Amino acid sequence: MKIPKIDIGKCAACGNCEAICPEVFEIGDDDKSHVITGDFSGLESCIEAAVENCPEDAISYEEEEGEEEEK
Ligand code: SF4
Numbered sequence: 001m002k003i004p005k006i007d008i009g010k011c012a013a014c015g016n017c018e019a020i021c022p023e024v025f026e027i028g029d030d031d032k033s034h035v036i037t038g039d040f041s042g043l044e045s046c047i048e049a050a051v052e053n054c055p056e057d058a059i060s061y062e063e064e065e066g067e068e069e070e071k
Pocket of ligand 1 (some may be wrong): 012018033
């Protein structure tokens with residue numbers, strides 16, 4: 001499953017992602033965008049549109065490699 005992730009360090013809180021895909025992205029109290037759901041079914045095109053319209057290239061949308069991250 002592809003998972004959207006936000007690079008908080010890059011996010012400028014412009015609001016584009018939230019405007020395009022409010023089911024997935026929300027600007028938090030910290031003035032950064034956050035992914036607010038774990039269920040992305042049916043939202044693929046909306047997530048991709050948000051990725052394309054992020055001026056800071058802060059959103060990645062890639063296959064998750066596994067449940068647990070190795071360190
Ligand atoms: S579109 Fe990009 S820069 Fe704008 S709020 Fe979303 S993640 Fe942040």
